[in-house]
Amino acid sequence: MMSRATDRLKVVLSHLERPTARIAAISTSAQIASHYDHHALRYTLDSDVLSPEQKLSYEENGFILIKNLVSEEDIDKFRVEFERICRREVLAPGLLVMRDVAIVKSEFVQDQKAVSKVQDFQEDPELFRYCCLPQILRYVEAFTGPNIMAMHTMLINKPPDAGKKTSRHPMHQDLHYFPFRPADRIVCAWTAMERVNRTNGCLVVLPGTHRGTLREHDYPEWEGGVNKMYHGIRDYDPQLPRVHLEMEKGDTVFFHPLLVHGSGMNQTQGFRKAISCHYASSDCYYIDVKGTTQENLEKEVQGIAARKYGLDDSFTFKDSWAMRGRLVQGERTSL
Numbered sequence: 001m002m003s004r005a006t007d008r009l010k011v012v013l014s015h016l017e018r019p020t021a022r023i024a025a026i027s028t029s030a031q032i033a034s035h036y037d038h039h040a041l042r043y044t045l046d047s048d049v050l051s052p053e054q055k056l057s058y059e060e061n062g063f064i065l066i067k068n069l070v071s072e073e074d075i076d077k078f079r080v081e082f083e084r085i086c087r088r089e090v091l092a093p094g095l096l097v098m099r100d101v102a103i104v105k106s107e108f109v110q111d112q113k114a115v116s117k118v119q120d121f122q123e124d125p126e127l128f129r130y131c132c133l134p135q136i137l138r139y140v141e142a143f144t145g146p147n148i149m150a151m152h153t154m155l156i157n158k159p160p161d162a163g164k165k166t167s168r169h170p171m172h173q174d175l176h177y178f179p180f181r182p183a184d185r186i187v188c189a190w191t192a193m194e195r196v197n198r199t200n201g202c203l204v205v206l207p208g209t210h211r212g213t214l215r216e217h218d219y220p221e222w223e224g225g226v227n228k229m230y231h232g233i234r235d236y237d238p239q240l241p242r243v244h245l246e247m248e249k250g251d252t253v254f255f256h257p258l259l260v261h262g263s264g265m266n267q268t269q270g271f272r273k274a275i276s277c278h279y280a281s282s283d284c285y286y287i288d289v290k291g292t293t294q295e296n297l298e299k300e301v302q303g304i305a306a307r308k309y310g311l312d313d314s315f316t317f318k319d320s321w322a323m324r325g326r327l328v329q330g331e332r333t334s335l
């Protein structure tokens with residue numbers, strides 16, 4: 001496996017590094033362009049941070065896992081800040097605190113108020129430090145280029161399953177939530193805040209699916225209920241080969257926004273924690289999702305904005321992202 005990948009990469013790199021000898025044999029510019037298209041690395045940019053093997057692995061699989069990228073000390077500080085948020089000692093503007101549907105809809109455990117996720121912590125300086133960590137941005141730049149926006153931030157606190165399997169996150173593509181493109185200049189960094197495995201509901205990915213297109217998403221028909229906004233790909237085929245990403249505290253996976261992924265049920269009594277940020281090149285542009293598969297999501301976001309903040313339809317899906325995005329490196333050019 002390794003040697004086949006390495007052989008292919010050697011071919012790709014030899015073409016990229018010494019193109020002139022080959023170009024001499026090619027007569028038209030169209031032929032040259034197709035030659036380069038065929039061999040160019042599409043999903044990664046020219047950079048030294050990724051080894052040739054890592055580049056090829058991302059090109060083929062749509063994710064790479066870097067061991068031990070975030071220190072224990074930083075993770076412990078993020079955990080302390082999260083606990084302060086749960087105790088309502090801090091509330092940053094824009095912060096969205098979400099509880100698991102099984103807990104929200106239960107008559108019995110209302111006061112327990114287990115937080116399953118906090119989202120949009122761009123105004124919480126301590127948590128937002130995660131998005132600015134230089135060792136993360138070094139990798140991000142290999143996918144986005146030098147102008148980097150932190151578009152979406154989350155700390156996921158997957159609760160012990162209450163018996164209805166609501167702690168699962170259905171298989172989905174993150175691009176479904178994003179009205180900006182191109183997809184290849186967007187990447188998610190997801191860091192385990194403790195050991196994650198199949199028992200506490202680690203990430204599950206379908207390698208190579210980033211090479212496909214954006215699929216239709218809907219709420220899966222799950223008996224025990226599904227969390228709000230947890231859309232899943234329609235017609236999920238459970239036979240496709242899955243990879244369970246078991247990770248240690250501080251390990252970080254970088255993945256493409258078209259990669260199909262989700263997470264299983266948390267069968268332990270602990271709250272499985274991870275912190276993540278979706279980055280995009282600030283050179284990306286917004287698209288209008290009307291008439292696309294993303295229209296259902298846009299309607300839902302506008303519905304929540306109306307109910308929660310009294311905003312009308314003049315507040316667009318695009319506005320919600322332009323408002324959340326924060327520059328973390330380079331220049332804010334477009335987004």
Ligand SMILES: CCCCCCCCCC(=O)SCCNC(=O)CCNC(=O)[C@H](O)C(C)(C)COP(=O)(O)OP(=O)(O)OC[C@H]1O[C@@H](n2cnc3c(N)ncnc32)[C@H](O)[C@@H]1OP(=O)(O)O
Pocket residue numbers: 096097098099100101104105119152174177226227228229230231301304308
């Ligand atoms: C906005 C774009 C998001 C971008 C995501 C980027 C890509 C990553 C992919 C994903 O992460 S997918 C999952 C994304 N998840 C979210 O965006 C979470 C969104 N969560 C929320 O918007 C709020 O937590 C929610 C509106 C569900 C509840 O917030 P509130 O503070 O308004 O709760 P409240 O207690 O007032 O409850 C309002 C209603 O929501 C219901 N509710 C609360 N939590 C729920 C839950 N977890 N699931 C289902 N319903 C829920 C609650 O029962 C109640 O229903 P009723 O009006 O019928 O009484």
Ligand SMILES: Nc1ncnc2c1ncn2[C@@H]1O[C@H](COP(=O)(O)OP(=O)(O)OP(=O)(O)O)[C@@H](O)[C@H]1O
Pocket residue numbers: 168169170171172198204220221232233236261262263264265
């Ligand atoms: N109908 C569906 N639509 C979308 N995603 C689904 C559907 N059914 C299951 N999934 C998702 O598939 C992934 C695998 O879930 P599943 O619970 O089957 O296995 P697991 O928890 O990963 O492993 P184990 O087999 O040990 O339970 C999870 O992300 C789950 O949410």
Ligand SMILES: O=C(O)CCC(=O)C(=O)O
Pocket residue numbers: 154156158169174203261262263274
């Ligand atoms: O941490 C998880 O369970 C997965 C979260 C996820 O994929 C998401 O919120 O987009």
Ligand SMILES: [Fe+2]
Pocket residue numbers: 172173174261
């Ligand atoms: Fe996701």
Ligand SMILES: [Mg+2]
Pocket residue numbers: 264265
């Ligand atoms: Mg499971």
